[in-house]
Amino acid sequence: MDSYLLYGITIVLLLLSFFKDRKKTRMALKKGWKAFDNILPQFLVVILFVGVMLAVLDPQTISRLIGKGSGWVGVILAAMVGSITLIPGFVAFPTAALILQAGAGYMQIGAFISTLMMVGVVTIPVEIKYFGKKMTLLRNLMAFIFSFFVAYVIGRVVG
Amino acid sequence: MVNMIKRYRGFLIVFACIGLLSIFNRDIGIKAISISARSFVEMLFIIPPVFVLLGLLDVWVPRESMVKYMGEGSGLKGVLLSLFIGSAAAGPLYAAFPVSAVFMKKGVSFSNVMIFIGAWSTTKIPMVFFEFESLGAPFALTRLLVDIPGIIIIALLLAKLGSREEIREIYENAEKMGSGS
Numbered sequence: 001m002d003s004y005l006l007y008g009i010t011i012v013l014l015l016l017s018f019f020k021d022r023k024k025t026r027m028a029l030k031k032g033w034k035a036f037d038n039i040l041p042q043f044l045v046v047i048l049f050v051g052v053m054l055a056v057l058d059p060q061t062i063s064r065l066i067g068k069g070s071g072w073v074g075v076i077l078a079a080m081v082g083s084i085t086l087i088p089g090f091v092a093f094p095t096a097a098l099i100l101q102a103g104a105g106y107m108q109i110g111a112f113i114s115t116l117m118m119v120g121v122v123t124i125p126v127e128i129k130y131f132g133k134k135m136t137l138l139r140n141l142m143a144f145i146f147s148f149f150v151a152y153v154i155g156r157v158v159g
Numbered sequence: 160m161v162n163m164i165k166r167y168r169g170f171l172i173v174f175a176c177i178g179l180l181s182i183f184n185r186d187i188g189i190k191a192i193s194i195s196a197r198s199f200v201e202m203l204f205i206i207p208p209v210f211v212l213l214g215l216l217d218v219w220v221p222r223e224s225m226v227k228y229m230g231e232g233s234g235l236k237g238v239l240l241s242l243f244i245g246s247a248a249a250g251p252l253y254a255a256f257p258v259s260a261v262f263m264k265k266g267v268s269f270s271n272v273m274i275f276i277g278a279w280s281t282t283k284i285p286m287v288f289f290e291f292e293s294l295g296a297p298f299a300l301t302r303l304l305v306d307i308p309g310i311i312i313i314a315l316l317l318a319k320l321g322s323r324e325e326i327r328e329i330y331e332n333a334e335k336m337g338s339g340s
Contacts, residue, residue, distance in 0.1 A: 032214030
């Protein structure tokens with residue numbers, strides 16, 4: 001749904017730009033394409049990794065790892081699974097809801113969702129291309145540690 | 160041609176590995192390829208507007224106004240704008256990196272770039288709605304309330320931990336990575 005909105009806004013702005021200045025618009029499209037072309041090889045690698053990961057780690061496997069009573073070990077596992085997987089939100093949330101129903105705790109789900117969003121092991125090579133090794137590793141590491149705090153608070157408030 | 164192979168060598172290597180994997184475990188190999196194909200189609204659907212907007216931003220928005228609203232010393236205004244733009248985004252996190260390269264090119268401060276990345280990863284509005292539906296309001300609200308200060312703190316820490324030299328290098332690199340000159 002949100003992608004339609006994004007398309008709508010993009011088309012309106014693009015038309016506006018076109019009527020104002022054709023040359024500039026052509027330049028904008030060229031720049032957009034160049035930025036895309038620059039990073040496409042890395043994107044493709046990420047997509048293949050995601051394919052392998054999702055093939056190995058289906059919801060059943062994940063819920064076995066972070067099921068009921070798995071405690072802090074389960075939280076750590078959930079954080080690790082969340083860090084290495086890259087699942088779009090519209091798959092992740094229903095999956096998380098399923099895992100909850102299957103008996104996982106809120107704390108584990110909190111760690112899973114938080115790391116899923118903030119930590120991207122698979123995309124680290126892409127991130128390094130833009131932010132360098134140090135900043136990329138630091139950002140992911142901090143986000144990983146922070147996710148345990150998120151998990152703890154969610155476990156306290158919701159669980 | 161040789162150049163092409165060189166650029167896509169990572170892709171080819173991983174692809175070959177999946178091929179090898181398929182020999183040992185057909186099911187997983189086929190599943191991996193079909194999921195990858197599906198994500199590829201998804202990417203082709205979601206990503207083009209992001210890059211068109213990035214191009215338009217690069218061409219139309221003058222550096223001075225980006226610096227004024229989101230640069231060093233833009234204060235709370237810059238923080239809020241970065242949070243808002245990141246939250247209004249769509250697409251996977253890796254699509255945020257090229258956008259942040261254009262931000263850096265335009266003089267957005269490093270901490271604001273990091274806040275933008277944080278918001279893109281955790282507070283995207285369409286995703287949050289979806290989270291409300293799937294996991295309930297208490298879960299989604301709690302996560303948001305913890306995450307928003309969290310991404311700001313992480314961003315400020317990252318900006319502190321990077322030396323001036325390192326951050327300058329990242330900005331110089333962004334000129335190349337963004338969309339060229």
